[in-house]
Amino acid sequence: ELKVEQNPLFLSMQEGKNYTIYCNYSTTSDRLYWYRQDPGKSLESLFVLLSNGAVKQEGRLMASLDTKARLSTLHITAAVHDLSATYFCAVDSSAGNKLTFGGGTRVLVKP
Amino acid sequence: GAVVSQHPSRVICKSGTSVKIECRSLDFQATTMFWYRQFPKQSLMLMATSNEGSKATYEQGVEKDKFLINHASLTLSTLTVTSAHPEDSSFYICSASRQPSPGELFFGEGSRLTVL
Numbered sequence: 332e333l334k335v336e337q338n339p340l341f342l343s344m345q346e347g348k349n350y351t352i353y354c355n356y357s358t359t360s361d362r363l364y365w366y367r368q369d370p371g372k373s374l375e376s377l378f379v380l381l382s383n384g385a386v387k388q389e390g391r392l393m394a395s396l397d398t399k400a401r402l403s404t405l406h407i408t409a410a411v412h413d414l415s416a417t418y419f420c421a422v423d424s425s426a427g428n429k430l431t432f433g434g435g436t437r438v439l440v441k442p
Numbered sequence: 443g444a445v446v447s448q449h450p451s452r453v454i455c456k457s458g459t460s461v462k463i464e465c466r467s468l469d470f471q472a473t474t475m476f477w478y479r480q481f482p483k484q485s486l487m488l489m490a491t492s493n494e495g496s497k498a499t500y501e502q503g504v505e506k507d508k509f510l511i512n513h514a515s516l517t518l519s520t521l522t523v524t525s526a527h528p529e530d531s532s533f534y535i536c537s538a539s540r541q542p543s544p545g546e547l548f549f550g551e552g553s554r555l556t557v558l
Contacts, residue, residue: 364547366549371554372551372552373535373549373550373551373552374486374535374549376547376548376549379547419485419486421486427474428474428476428537428539428545428547429476429488429491430476430486430488430537430547431488432478432485432486432487433485434484434485435484435485437483
């Protein structure tokens, strides 16, 4: 059974500082996704990582994938208040878009 | 871009009634759609895989007689919560992907069910 673990579960950030969210998974994966969720809303796609060593960046967010370590990271650079949300990683181990989600990381950026 | 739409976005019903939630792929065909459930402050849990023209595949622990899934066309899957109870109150989200598999994946806006 595929297990996906995120840590930390909660992250209180100061504006301007850098932080990292970790996502570990238990079996071989074909794809790894990162999503953002605002309260009461559905998921907003951030990144799709397809291969070992993949790195993607968008604004202050950068995601990377190490398939050998079964680890993905989401790095936040110079946090700003607008990044406050819950972030989920999700793994597709079936090559069919059937996702297993991590527990989520609730991010609160304080001024 | 591709859009997956859910309806209704919010529904309140009385205990014992049934509620139907629709998931539509608006500009592409989806032979497979997925239904997830999310309780407050928790993660998304896969409930079932909806297959066009055939029976849905349910995850372990999900009651197939309670959560009826119908995928009657290549653009529409429905989830019916039968004899709803307060513990069924949750946020239900569907996803669909373009063909051929595994195409780009899209999530619906979600449907919040409150059972009184």
